[in-house]
Amino acid sequence: MIKKNTGWIIAGLTVLLLITAIYSATVGTADISFKEVILITLNEIPLINRYVTAPEGSSRTIVVLIRLPRIALGIIAGISLSVSGTSMQGIFKNPMASPFILGVSAGGGLGAAVGFYFGVSFYYLPLLAFSTAVSTVFLVFALGRVRKKTDIATLLLAGLAMNFLMSGLTSYIRYMSPPEKMVQMQILSFMLGNLNEAAWNQVHITLPIMIVGVGLVFAYSRDLNVIQMGEGSALQLGVDVERTKFVQLVTSSLLAATMVAFTGIIGFVGLMIPHGARLIVGPEHKRLIPTAALMGGIFLILCDTISRLMGEIPVGIITVLLGSPFFIYLLIRNRGDTGW
Amino acid sequence: MVGYLEVKELTTGYGEKEVLKNISFDLKSGEMLGIIGPNGSGKSTLIKAITGIIPIWSGEVNYDKKNINELHRRERARIIGVVPQDTFINFPFTSWEVVMMGRNPYLGRFENPKQKDDLAVKEAMKATKTLRFKDRSVRELSGGELQRVVVARALAQEPELIFLDEATSHLDIGHKLETMDLMKDRVKQRNIGVLSIHHNLNLAARYCDNIVLLDEGKVHAKGSPKKVLTRAHLRAVYGIEAEVDENPRDGSLYVTPIKRKVMTEDKEEVVHVICGGGTGGTLLKELVEHGYEVTTGVLNVMDSDQKMAEFLDLKCATEAPFSSISEQAKNENLILTEEADLVVGTDFAVGPGNIDNLKALLYAAGSGKDVLLLERNEFRERNHMGRKGKEIYDRLVSKTTVKTMASMDDLLRYLSRGNI
Numbered sequence: 001m002i003k004k005n006t007g008w009i010i011a012g013l014t015v016l017l018l019i020t021a022i023y024s025a026t027v028g029t030a031d032i033s034f035k036e037v038i039l040i041t042l043n044e045i046p047l048i049n050r051y052v053t054a055p056e057g058s059s060r061t062i063v064v065l066i067r068l069p070r071i072a073l074g075i076i077a078g079i080s081l082s083v084s085g086t087s088m089q090g091i092f093k094n095p096m097a098s099p100f101i102l103g104v105s106a107g108g109g110l111g112a113a114v115g116f117y118f119g120v121s122f123y124y125l126p127l128l129a130f131s132t133a134v135s136t137v138f139l140v141f142a143l144g145r146v147r148k149k150t151d152i153a154t155l156l157l158a159g160l161a162m163n164f165l166m167s168g169l170t171s172y173i174r175y176m177s178p179p180e181k182m183v184q185m186q187i188l189s190f191m192l193g194n195l196n197e198a199a200w201n202q203v204h205i206t207l208p209i210m211i212v213g214v215g216l217v218f219a220y221s222r223d224l225n226v227i228q229m230g231e232g233s234a235l236q237l238g239v240d241v242e243r244t245k246f247v248q249l250v251t252s253s254l255l256a257a258t259m260v261a262f263t264g265i266i267g268f269v270g271l272m273i274p275h276g277a278r279l280i281v282g283p284e285h286k287r288l289i290p291t292a293a294l295m296g297g298i299f300l301i302l303c304d305t306i307s308r309l310m311g312e313i314p315v316g317i318i319t320v321l322l323g324s325p326f327f328i329y330l331l332i333r334n335r336g337d338t339g340w
Numbered sequence: 341m342v343g344y345l346e347v348k349e350l351t352t353g354y355g356e357k358e359v360l361k362n363i364s365f366d367l368k369s370g371e372m373l374g375i376i377g378p379n380g381s382g383k384s385t386l387i388k389a390i391t392g393i394i395p396i397w398s399g400e401v402n403y404d405k406k407n408i409n410e411l412h413r414r415e416r417a418r419i420i421g422v423v424p425q426d427t428f429i430n431f432p433f434t435s436w437e438v439v440m441m442g443r444n445p446y447l448g449r450f451e452n453p454k455q456k457d458d459l460a461v462k463e464a465m466k467a468t469k470t471l472r473f474k475d476r477s478v479r480e481l482s483g484g485e486l487q488r489v490v491v492a493r494a495l496a497q498e499p500e501l502i503f504l505d506e507a508t509s510h511l512d513i514g515h516k517l518e519t520m521d522l523m524k525d526r527v528k529q530r531n532i533g534v535l536s537i538h539h540n541l542n543l544a545a546r547y548c549d550n551i552v553l554l555d556e557g558k559v560h561a562k563g564s565p566k567k568v569l570t571r572a573h574l575r576a577v578y579g580i581e582a583e584v585d586e587n588p589r590d591g592s593l594y595v596t597p598i599k600r601k602v603m604t605e606d607k608e609e610v611v612h613v614i615c616g617g618g619t620g621g622t623l624l625k626e627l628v629e630h631g632y633e634v635t636t637g638v639l640n641v642m643d644s645d646q647k648m649a650e651f652l653d654l655k656c657a658t659e660a661p662f663s664s665i666s667e668q669a670k671n672e673n674l675i676l677t678e679e680a681d682l683v684v685g686t687d688f689a690v691g692p693g694n695i696d697n698l699k700a701l702l703y704a705a706g707s708g709k710d711v712l713l714l715e716r717n718e719f720r721e722r723n724h725m726g727r728k729g730k731e732i733y734d735r736l737v738s739k740t741t742v743k744t745m746a747s748m749d750d751l752l753r754y755l756s757r758g759n760i
Contacts (some may be wrong), residue, residue, distance in 0.1 A: 093430045137397035147355070219449060226441050228429055229493075236391045237416030237497070238445035 006287045013294035020298050024305040025067045034060050042246055070198035074304045075297040076206045078260045078269060082296025084252035085270030087217045090224040091248045099256035099270035102159040106166030107136025108260035113173040116186040126261035134255035136162050150245050174273055193266030193316035195304050202262045213255040220244050221285035266316045268323035269296055275330055343369040343500040343533055351398035352389040359385045371532045373528055374544035377554030378578055383537045387503050391420055417445035421499035427490050432477035435489045439465055442496030458610045464495035484511050504536035520547045534743035545569055545593040565593050607631040612680035614697050619686040621648040623748055628652050637673035638665045638697055664693040677704045686714045688727050689722040698732050705739040713744045714751055
């Protein structure tokens with residue numbers, strides 16, 4: 001395992017993220033070069049734009065108003081979901097945990113389905129999905145409280161139960177909605193996740209949430225390490241176990257709920273990226289969280305670029321199709337050792 | 341360090357269920373204290389309560405006169421380090437990283453380990469001989485190796501008290517002793533206190549200065565190993581018959597369990613057994629296990645029946661080795677005979693030394709007591725008193741209250757039918 005070079009790994013991944021982002025901005029029906037993208041982007045940044053002259057016209061509009069916000073939202077979603085997944089896997093001490101384990105996806109999905117069914121305005125839909133996602137998590141938390149403590153095993157089962165309940169209701173709405181009104185298609189698209197409707201205002205909302213959320217998860221990263229020794233031992237090593245669980249679970253659920261509200265349910269990123277990151281820097285969360293965050297950003301914009309090249313198919317399809325073979329590879333590699 | 345842990349009237353449990361009641365003991369620095377007791381007696385619960393994993397219902401735990409409940413958990417973690425029985429780690433942390441977690445109570449939220457922490461970790465890993473696999477994943481270690489890493493973690497914590505929660509039970513005998521020796525050294529060199537839960541009584545006897553014996557959530561006995569590890573305590577708490585001997589080399593005690601006491605209900609009836617020369621030993625044990633209160637006599641000291649009686653802690657009229665029955669022993673025996681509900685005479689050899697035992701049987705039968713004779717050997721084969729012996733024997737068997745039994749099983753069966 002590469003450990004001592006974490007600084008270099010993070011620097012390398014940051015550069016890779018930038019290159020992937022710029023590359024992604026060149027891909028699409030309009031032919032825009034690498035150089036043009038860089039100039040247009042730099043021209044958008046205050047102070048620097050004094051020294052840069054960017055090409056005017058449609059290229060600029062396409063890059064600034066369509067491609068860049070989409071890439072930015074992709075990075076934010078990739079980071080949020082990966083960090084959320086890392087945190088969930090840490091708290092559940094289980095590598096199969098995902099950001100959606102507490103019912104965020106099923107809850108958000110139900111809200112979105114209701115919204116589509118009643119034709120709620122485009123602006124309110126994320127709000128609706130966010131509130132149902134958060135309410136579901138809240139219910140799961142209420143069910144998972146045992147004697148004033150959050151019991152992880154009960155929480156897992158409560159999450160499972162709420163996932164089933166919400167998915168069942170969503171399926172009912174899907175089944176009942178008339179095919180000609182496109183509601184079924186809209187719900188399906190939400191369930192698979194996509195970045196099609198990305199806009200700067202979404203970036204403005206999700207970016208601060210991501211920064212605060214990732215910061216909180218990172219702040220409790222050593223506590224997350226010690227909790228791997230067992231909750232009892234963690235307490236005896238001076239960790240406030242209940243507060244750590246609360247901060248990690250609430251923060252990572254909110255991160256996931258925010259992304260679900262704006263991009264739908266992009267699966268697999270939050271489940272798989274933490275594994276990939278763990279293979280590179282090990283399970284120590286101070287190294288793992290930034291590594292997983294950057295890898296998540298890179299992975300999601302790569303997948304979204306492919307999705308654009310394939311004619312705007314939902315990005316969730318690509319993440320699953322690319323992610324599962326990797327997962328199977330991990331499974332074969334680590335067969336017999338369930339802890340990875 | 342002048343640490344002093346004081347547990348006062350501690351009561352706790354899980355949910356509604358009370359597990360420990362009014363537990364009190366002290367642990368001083370420089371002391372190794374053992375906690376023993378059967379499964380479910382509340383040993384591990386005690387550690388959980390003191391370290392704040394479960395709340396204390398009543399009573400208090402003080403360290404250096406400060407209530408341990410009022411200490412911040414980080415402060416408490418700098419005082420008490422715990423080695424649990426098992427540790428399961430799902431992710432491939434390296435051994436070094438796991439030991440470094442012992443430094444958690446010293447590191448601020450955004451603080452990185454410093455040289456001081458590295459040194460503490462390194463020293464702890466050296467002491468536990470784990471340094472050579474410091475870069476290996478703990479998931480690749482054997483159970484014993486991982487446990488030593490966890491011991492190192494507790495050492496790196498540099499606590500003033502170390503609690504071992506059956507920490508050595510999964511280690512092989514070599515590493516068990518090594519770990520306990522290491523603890524003993526720490527106690528001496530750094531004047532820390534060690535509290536260790538033991539299932540292995542000999543390990544407790546060997547290493548602990550003092551022992552607390554728990555039974556069903558209460559302190560059954562506490563004090564030096566000599567005071568606590570007695571046959572009576574072991575019988576009462578573990579339900580075993582055991583021999584407790586002193587190791588001739590270092591004076592420590594060692595316990596050899598002989599057999600589990602059969603848990604029959606204690607009966608009220610008293611059976612007096614007149615035996616000797618090995619004819620009654622097994623019967624004494626069987627009767628005790630069937631729940632009778634058993635007395636015996638007159639037996640010469642060092643006779644094998646007498647040894648059994650002593651082992652079973654029976655009331656016994658004794659005589660000096662290889663001596664004839666004295667007047668005093670004879671009377672003692674007759675008193676026991678009178679106090680008994682039933683008298684059993686075994687097929688002991690009758691000679692001039694113990695003719696009084698045969699007379700005692702006759703006396704019992706004469707006074708209307710039920711007498712059972714165990715006759716596996718005919719009387720004439722074991723009579724070394726000639727006509728005098730035969731005369732007494734004949735008078736004995738002619739009594740209506742006397743019955744003869746051909747085997748011990750017959751005898752026990754006869755008793756169990758309520759013929760007493």
